Each structure stands twice: as structure tokens, then as C-alpha cells.
Amino acid sequence: MQLSAALGYWAVMSHLVAHLRDDVGLLAGTIALVLGLRVAVQYALFLPLGALVDRIGPRRAGILAGVLRAVGFGLLGVVGDVGALVGTALLLAVGGALLHPAIQSLLAGLPAQSRSRGFAVNVVSGQIAAVAGPPAGLVLLGGGFGFVTGVAAAAWAAAAVLFALLGRDRAGERRDAGGGLARGVADVVADRAFLRFSIVAAPTTLLAAQAVTVVPLSVADPRLATVFFCVSAAVAAGVQPFVAGRAQRPWVLRGGLFCAGASYLFLAALPVAGEWRTASLVTAAALTGLGTGLVAPGVFQAIVRRAPDGRVGVYNGLVRFMAGAVALVGGLAVGEAFDAGAATAAMGGLAALGFLSGAVLKHPRPARDEGSERWEPADPTLRHEKIKP
Missing domain, CATH: 1.20.1250.20 (MFS general substrate transporter like domains)
Incomplete structure (x- = not known):
């Protein structure tokens, strides 16, 4: 899940600024505003959406995060006006704010002897994607930026499917009892x-x-x-x-x-x-x-x-x-x-x-x-x- 999602993320994000500047024609200040808004909203939502993950369970939250980010990355390749880009950034922010607590909740539900190893695999997968994602995106750019975002959207959709395939027993879910x-x-x-x-x-x-x-x-x-x-x-x-x-x-x-x-x-x-x-x-x-x-x-x-x-x-x-x-x-x-x-x-x-x-x-x-x-x-x-x- 982490490898698929992170590869899609880095393949797009490492080339997004150049696309917004050269293809869409946005000024540097507008680009900074759109990208900064995504980060700010995502971190602002971590607390309430972390509580939501506890309520609905990390498996469902992971599926929702994958779907939202698949839609968001797909839209990045086709939208061009600032309003649509802001809306897309908000979709990506909500997906990210659901994804990270969902993954950590799943890892926390593992048996103690497997938890540290599972977390290590998760981090290593993310680091591999951080190295491999930018050159992969560069290769995919031969088909246009829309092709890159389409592949990234497919990667996030695959991550959503993998969350769904976990099953409640294998996910080790512990849901909030109420409140x-x-x-x-x-x-x-x-x-x-x-x-x-x-x-x-x-x-x-x-x-x-x-x-x-x-x-x-x-x-x-x-x-x-x-x-x-x-x-x-x-x-x-x-x-x-x-x-x-x-x-x-x-x-x-x-x-x-x-x-x-x-x-x-x-x-x-x-x-x-x-x-x-x-x-x-x-x-x-x-x-x-x-x-x-x-x-x-x-x-x-x-x-x-x-x-x-x-x-x-x-x-x-x-x-x-x-x-x-x-x-x-x-x-x-x-x-x-x-x-x-x-x-x-x-x-x-x-x-x-x-x-x-x-x-x-x-x-x-x-x-x-x-x-x-x-x-x-x-x-x-x-x-x-x-x-x-």
C-alpha cells in the first residue's frame, strides 16, 4: 500500500511545479499559495480526521483516502484555473489527513513482536518511493503530464483496493468504543x-x-x-x-x-x-x-x-x-x-x-x-x- 501510494505521490509532486509554471502559466506566488494551502489544510485536519479514523476504523479510512487521492491526482492533469486547482488541493489534503493515521492505526493493531518490523517496512517503502518516484515521473512525462497523473491516480486506486483486501481480521482494527x-x-x-x-x-x-x-x-x-x-x-x-x-x-x-x-x-x-x-x-x-x-x-x-x-x-x-x-x-x-x-x-x-x-x-x-x-x-x-x- 505504502509503496504504491508513495510512488504515485512522488512521480507527480516532483514535477508539479514545472507543470503549473510552464504548462498552466501560473506565477510563482500562485503556485506557492496552492501548494501551501494543501499542506496547511492537511495538517489542520489531522486532529479531527484522526478522531474520525478511530470511529470508522483504519481500513475504511484507508479506502476513502485512496479514493480521494486517486480523484485528486487524476484532476491535477486536466484542471488549469486557480479555483479548480484549489479544490483539487483540498481533495489531496483530506486524503492525506486520513491516510497517515489510518496506516499508523493499522500498524498499532499488529502483535507487539510484528509492530516494529511492520513500521520499518512501511518507512523503507516510503523512502524507496522517494528515490524512485521522481525519475519514474520523468520517464512518464514523455506521454505528457496528464499521463503521469493518470498513472498516479491508478496507483492510489490500487492502494485503496489493497486496503479493502486487508479484511478486518488481518487489519487488526481496534475501533473507538464511542464518545x-x-x-x-x-x-x-x-x-x-x-x-x-x-x-x-x-x-x-x-x-x-x-x-x-x-x-x-x-x-x-x-x-x-x-x-x-x-x-x-x-x-x-x-x-x-x-x-x-x-x-x-x-x-x-x-x-x-x-x-x-x-x-x-x-x-x-x-x-x-x-x-x-x-x-x-x-x-x-x-x-x-x-x-x-x-x-x-x-x-x-x-x-x-x-x-x-x-x-x-x-x-x-x-x-x-x-x-x-x-x-x-x-x-x-x-x-x-x-x-x-x-x-x-x-x-x-x-x-x-x-x-x-x-x-x-x-x-x-x-x-x-x-x-x-x-x-x-x-x-x-x-x-x-x-x-x-
Whole structure:
């Protein structure tokens, strides 16, 4: 599922800006508005739609996400006016906000001994798609951008079918026992330990996403930018087998934040690196890959270990909602800094944010473990008692 969906995503998104600029004739500001709107809406919807995933089950949510994104990617190849593009961006945003909590809820429903391995396979599949998707899209462009989006739509439709074929037994679904969407959101916000964790861990998405903007702006040679993204994706995939059984340990997420922060120090050094420029870029790429490879499973394990049964979707939604808010504000600040000629200061700020977040990070204790903080959700059917010795 992940490989099919992610290949379709990267095949289109890596060439979408050029299509909107050259084929549709949009100005750069309009392109940024459309793409930024998709990201902003998707992250804003993670919290309420995460609660919806808990209500309808991750299998149904995954089917709906695949259908919405299949329609959205299909439309990208045929629409041209701004209004239609905005509507298409909203379809993609809703699909994405359903997909991610659905996948994590499915993984959380696996037996404990299979959960880490399943998550590792999921992340590795996404990283393979991130490397293979752009060149695949480039090949498909020979048939026109509409052909690329058509293939991507078929890939997302295939993902929806795969969700449907899982079956409830194989999906390991745990549905929210009741209480409604508002109750689910209220419960996760009332879990103060997890709310604190979500706020402190919020820079993870900003640190990962800004590399996509910072690197092309920092290196004029597109070949060097390609090297950066390929190395970072390969390292992220390679670290997963090592991390798979250890992701619940606090050092994993903390180390990921430190690595992500350190990568920006090497990117900031590029203008003065001289003959060490390529080495500095590759080092930054490796650190970015390490950061991604450590952060993703670390956050996933923190969610699974803290969330009550049937509430993984809304817990995942809170983390992504906070991360999206920080990514939106931070991305705007970094863009303004680059426009003002303060690129080094911007990257230094990103590095400091990663170090600070890693230093103050405190994992919430597992909800079911002996000695954990006592927290009871408003829905009494989801309460956990401490395990007695």
C-alpha cells in the first residue's frame, strides 16, 4: 500500500511545479499559495480526521483516502484555473489527513513482536518511493503530464483496493468504543503528558521539510541537490532495520532531533566550505537521513505506547497537527530570512531548534505500564487501570 501510494505521490509532486509554471502559466506566488494551502489544510485536519479514523476504523479510512487521492491526482492533469486547482488541493489534503493515521492505526493493531518490523517496512517503502518516484515521473512525462497523473491516480486506486483486501481480521482494527469525534479530541488534549510531548516534538516536520527548500536554494547545481536527496533517503531506509526493535527507547527520537539539527550546521557551512563543499553536503544528507530514520519510528512508538486502544488515530492526529503548525510558521520565517539575505541565520535557527527540542524532550510514560502517570479519558470504556504486581 505504502509503496504504491508513495510512488504515485512522488512521480507527480516532483514535477508539479514545472507543470503549473510552464504548462498552466501560473506565477510563482500562485503556485506557492496552492501548494501551501494543501499542506496547511492537511495538517489542520489531522486532529479531527484522526478522531474520525478511530470511529470508522483504519481500513475504511484507508479506502476513502485512496479514493480521494486517486480523484485528486487524476484532476491535477486536466484542471488549469486557480479555483479548480484549489479544490483539487483540498481533495489531496483530506486524503492525506486520513491516510497517515489510518496506516499508523493499522500498524498499532499488529502483535507487539510484528509492530516494529511492520513500521520499518512501511518507512523503507516510503523512502524507496522517494528515490524512485521522481525519475519514474520523468520517464512518464514523455506521454505528457496528464499521463503521469493518470498513472498516479491508478496507483492510489490500487492502494485503496489493497486496503479493502486487508479484511478486518488481518487489519487488526481496534475501533473507538464511542464518545464521538469531539470526545476523542477532548481526551487527547486532556492527556497533558502527551500534549507536552506533542509540543516539544513538533519541530520534527519543520526540520525534515525545510531540507527540500533549503538545499535547492543553497546549491545551484541540481545534480548536487539530487545527490543530497538520494543519500538522505538511502540512509533513512538503511537505519530502519537497526532501529526497528529499539524505537521505544528515548535516545532514538532524541538522537534523531540532534541529527536533524546538526545537518543544518553543515548546510550553513556550504558558502565557506570551498573544496569541502561536496563533503559538507553529503554529511548534511547523511545526518538528514539519520534524523528521518530515527524520528519517524521514535514518534510512532511514543504514540502507540501512550494511546488507549482505539485512539491511535487521534493521538497521531495531535502530533501531526502540532508539527504542521510549527512547519507552517517556521517555513514562512525561513523563506523570509532567505529573501532578506539571512540564509545562514535561518539555518542556524533550525539547528538550534533541533538541539533544543532534543534536549528538553521527555517521553510520556506508557499508559498501561506500572507506575505510569494516572490519566483517565472522559470515555469510561477507554480507561486503563495500573497493572498490579
